[in-house]
Amino acid sequence: MLEVRGLNSWYGESHILHGVDFDVQEGEVVTLLGRNGAGKTTTMKSIMGLVPRRQGSIRFKGQETLSLRPDEIARTGIAFCPEERGIFASLNVTENLMLPRTVAPGGLDLPTIYTLFPNLKERASSQGTKLSGGEQQMLAIARILRTGAKLLLLDEPTEGLAPVIVQQIGRTIREIKQRGFTVLLVEQNFRFAATVADRHYVVEHGRVIDMIPNAQLEASMGKLHGYLGV
Amino acid sequence: MFMILGYPAPLMFGQLLLGLINGAFYALLSLGLAVIFGMLNIVNFAHGALFMLGAFVAWGLLEYLGIGYWVALFLAPLIVGVFGVLTEKLLIRHLYKLDHLYGLLLTFGLALIIEGLARNQYGSSGMPYRIPAALQGATDLGFMFLPNYRGWVVLAAAVMCLITWLVIEKTSVGATLRAATENAPLVQAFGVNVPRLITLTYAGGVALAAFAGVLAAPIYSVNPNMGANFIIVVFAVVVIGGMGSILGSIVTGFGLGIIEGLTKVFYPQASATVIFLVMVIVLLARPAGLFGKAA
Numbered sequence: 001m002l003e004v005r006g007l008n009s010w011y012g013e014s015h016i017l018h019g020v021d022f023d024v025q026e027g028e029v030v031t032l033l034g035r036n037g038a039g040k041t042t043t044m045k046s047i048m049g050l051v052p053r054r055q056g057s058i059r060f061k062g063q064e065t066l067s068l069r070p071d072e073i074a075r076t077g078i079a080f081c082p083e084e085r086g087i088f089a090s091l092n093v094t095e096n097l098m099l100p101r102t103v104a105p106g107g108l109d110l111p112t113i114y115t116l117f118p119n120l121k122e123r124a125s126s127q128g129t130k131l132s133g134g135e136q137q138m139l140a141i142a143r144i145l146r147t148g149a150k151l152l153l154l155d156e157p158t159e160g161l162a163p164v165i166v167q168q169i170g171r172t173i174r175e176i177k178q179r180g181f182t183v184l185l186v187e188q189n190f191r192f193a194a195t196v197a198d199r200h201y202v203v204e205h206g207r208v209i210d211m212i213p214n215a216q217l218e219a220s221m222g223k224l225h226g227y228l229g230v
Numbered sequence: 231m232f233m234i235l236g237y238p239a240p241l242m243f244g245q246l247l248l249g250l251i252n253g254a255f256y257a258l259l260s261l262g263l264a265v266i267f268g269m270l271n272i273v274n275f276a277h278g279a280l281f282m283l284g285a286f287v288a289w290g291l292l293e294y295l296g297i298g299y300w301v302a303l304f305l306a307p308l309i310v311g312v313f314g315v316l317t318e319k320l321l322i323r324h325l326y327k328l329d330h331l332y333g334l335l336l337t338f339g340l341a342l343i344i345e346g347l348a349r350n351q352y353g354s355s356g357m358p359y360r361i362p363a364a365l366q367g368a369t370d371l372g373f374m375f376l377p378n379y380r381g382w383v384v385l386a387a388a389v390m391c392l393i394t395w396l397v398i399e400k401t402s403v404g405a406t407l408r409a410a411t412e413n414a415p416l417v418q419a420f421g422v423n424v425p426r427l428i429t430l431t432y433a434g435g436v437a438l439a440a441f442a443g444v445l446a447a448p449i450y451s452v453n454p455n456m457g458a459n460f461i462i463v464v465f466a467v468v469v470i471g472g473m474g475s476i477l478g479s480i481v482t483g484f485g486l487g488i489i490e491g492l493t494k495v496f497y498p499q500a501s502a503t504v505i506f507l508v509m510v511i512v513l514l515a516r517p518a519g520l521f522g523k524a525a
């Protein structure tokens with residue numbers, strides 16, 4: 001579904017990604033694991049067209065997207081949930097939820113979203129940034145489920161959240177996988193990643209240095225500790 | 231004679247009305263500036279010139295094509311809006327990656343060119359624009375005579391401000407606009423054509439200025455300096471209200487018009503400076519302006 005080949009990205013003069021290669025198959029949940037500063041967020045932003053300069057190839061459903069603007073990339077059916085969540089302070093919860101454009105039929109409808117995230121319904125008219133961190137993360141995920149995009153990029157959705165919320169996000173990811181969504185997930189917490197993902201790519205210094213199927217995660221623990229420095 | 235605080239009531243109400251009318255123009259102009267600043271992050275120094283252009287287009291429509299006031303009230307903002315689209319696409323767009331200062335310089339240069347061309351073609355003395363027939367005459371309010379056209383200007387400006395506010399605060403288009411003001415790249419990643427939104431925002435902001443220009447045409451003579459006379463005060467209004475604040479520019483615009491009018495009654499010598507005095511005081515107490523969010 002997504003094929004990234006030889007991806008190089010720059011912020012100004014800093015060369016951040018040095019030839020990133022990986023694939024995501026339709027219906028998979030795939031993670032990018034790696035230390036802080038390895039280039040995971042930059043990889044996601046590059047897929048969305050949100051970095052100033054990039055080279056290489058990013059094919060989505062066979063179509064090369066490298067020359068497209070971010071809004072055009074979104075309309076091919078990719079949706080992005082940023083690390084900093086990107087909840088808008090000047091919009092209430094409903095407005096935040098309705099902001100992303102519908103790009104294809106088959107997105108979740110509002111009743112389904114409210115079943116998955118009951119809190120959001122109660123807080124519908126609250127200012128977006130008045131929500132708790134966990135609720136903001138729910139909102140950030142919920143709003144990209146609506147659009148009909150089938151490939152979701154989730155950048156560290158569990159970062160800084162309480163264990164019960166992390167579990168709820170885990171359930172949500174498994175639920176949306178069942179509904180046929182494909183997920184590319186950035187995680188630092190590989191114990192969490194192991195509960196939701198099919199495969200893991202390890203990113204280091206702007207390159208993908210290893211791929212580990214989830215079934216071999218246990219066996220690869222030693223190697224993984226080395227990569228992640230935990 | 232009926233007196234208020236020792237001043238003749240007709241004088242008082244007369245100045246209050248003048249203040250309200252000036253306030254109406256301050257509000258419409260600073261509203262457009264606020265919308266543009268929020269989205270494009272540039273201070274549109276061409277705003278006064280585009281206000282003037284609105285008045286000139288209305289005058290030209292009547293003079294050359296026989297198109298009257300009521301049609302011009304829609305057509306002139308549309309024409310100036312199209313001019314805004316071209317300006318943004320051909321010129322301003324290329325400056326977003328540079329320092330704000332370049333946008334300011336570009337629009338300032340644009341203002342000089344537009345005003346210079348108008349002066350070259352029509353001189354500085356100004357041309358009269360007749361009040362439309364339906365709004366001639368005055369109404370006796372009991373305590374004063376209200377010239378109908380002036381009443382209409384205050385009403386039309388207030389309604390236009392209200393509509394703009396409602397669109398921005400209560401519609402989905404407005405929500406997209408507010409979101410893009412906060413974080414444009416993310417909004418674009420949500421499938422919104424942000425470059426087009428920016429163009430349309432600029433066009434909408436300058437169309438508001440042109441609308442104000444048409445309203446102003448019958449009150450002030452249509453002349454190349456009419457924008458320049460207003461715009462300095464309008465920048466003060468924007469700073470007092472808080473850069474980019476929609477509500478702030480509306481409330482501050484009308485409020486400062488009234489303060490200016492009342493100053494003419496109580497202490498006429500200060501009427502030209504009172505707004506700048508208010509600006510100094512507000513900035514000392516609240517550097518982000520009355521309605522601005524501290525950075």
Ligand SMILES: Nc1ncnc2c1ncn2[C@@H]1O[C@H](COP(=O)(O)OP(=O)(O)O)[C@@H](O)[C@H]1O
Nearest residue numbers: 011014016034035036037038039040041042043
């Ligand atoms: N906007 C930016 N400008 C310059 N350098 C950046 C920017 N964002 C990230 N970087 C740098 O790029 C590298 C990779 O960052 P990032 O992709 O955010 O890492 P990760 O998400 O894996 O923690 C880091 O060294 C970071 O300092």
Ligand SMILES: [Mg+2]
Nearest residue numbers: 040041042083
């Ligand atoms: Mg990151």
